Amino acid sequence: MAKRTPLYDAHLKLGAKIVDFGGWDMPLHYGSQVEEHHQVRRHAGVFDVSHMAVVDIAGSDSLPFLRHVLASDVDRLKTIGKAQYSLMLNPRGGVKDDLIVYLAGESRYRLVINCGTAAADVEWLREQSCAFGVDIAPRPDLAILAIQGPEALARVRAVACAEAGAAIDTLSPFSAAQVGTWFIARTGYTGEDGVEIILPAEKAVDLWQRLLAVGVAPVGLGARDTLRLEAGMNLYGSDMDETTSPLTANLGWTIAWQPQDRDFIGRAALESERQAGPRQKLVGLVMEARGVLRAHQTVTCDGVAGQGEITSGTFSPTLGYSIALARVPVAFEGTAQVDIRGRQVPVTIVKPCFVRHGQAVVNQE
């Protein structure tokens, strides 16, 4: 039986089309995925992302432990509430998961990890923790709502207590504050401003209803995917996984190479790969011709050997044409062709970011 979030009944009541996502019954859309997408780009939308897992790490060795298991350096989180986007790698340098890590307090960290990898992640963390004095606590008692869009902060303020409202006013991007039962983080997966609120599961329905009452649109996972792809953000399991290195997933920037003596899992493999030079790269593709780019279509480039593959593709509701992320040989540039049902369709290779804050930002690579 599939898992359900505390908001499952609320989704049904709104007429959601429910699909299986990593073993969870989740809303794909509530009528029109494209309309929900526009709501987030133009106004504000709320996503139930309670399928994502929260793991709290505490104990005197929390810092050295996370500096060992994560590719980013959590020692750079200097004030409570600050966050990093980070990768957990295997010893071969493959991506076990991508996550956000928050400094939650003195020797306390909070990780938000993907639902499909959550069980394996927790097992992995426990295996790696033997030599460290840490407590690893999954938090299935918590729900997560993401409120995103240019009007998101104002709408959340309208339903928040005075103290939470004040916290939101001072919250800088990529940081969080605990106010009462709300852990409020100015993070998201859409390329728009907004917050993600982690709160006790039993309080999720009430917050959901109050957000809808002030005009925030419910948004399903379908639009979440088109929004993140327009923003050029990777999806774990599609754009990278255990077999791909961050260096071929456009995620090299998340790795803290300094200090050199920090021995994080996967470091040795990545150092060799970096020295040899990665053979592939993750790029953006834009196709202004009619049609839709899809995952697993083949990409070729005139005069360059080898071929690449689309890892995520969709129709971009904001741009009105199709966009994709593709892993291709490093020499690919300029124009390429994608095989769509036997037709070679020209595409432009661009930096993997298409839309930010409601505006098109397509730039040639």
Add this chain to the structure above:
Amino acid sequence: MSELPSELRYLETHEWVRNEGEGIATIGITDHAQDALGDVVYVELPEVGSTVNAGEEAGVVESVKAASDIFSPVTGEVIAINEALEDAPETINDSPYGDGWFFKVKMADPAELDGLLDADGYREAAGE
């Protein structure tokens, strides 16, 4: 349950066909199909003057979610395509049996219609 006009005939692959008389048939996709596809963003139609064959691929409909082949329920010459779908593919979601039609065929053998599913047969085949 989705809408299924009783005067139409259907394919298990979710196309409908309307007998317009004088050997002309109009083809589209069902309400159930548009609902399953989600927002339609692109449609590839056969060329006017080309021949389509019953049960064979005649075009493609793409939604934000997936691409899906369109099969022609009948054999004949394509005499019209719904050009308005190029700029407004969402019409297929809004009006699958009306303005969201795909193409019209001059049927080689109108008796082919008799071998197709009726609304009840389609309902059963589609598992509705």
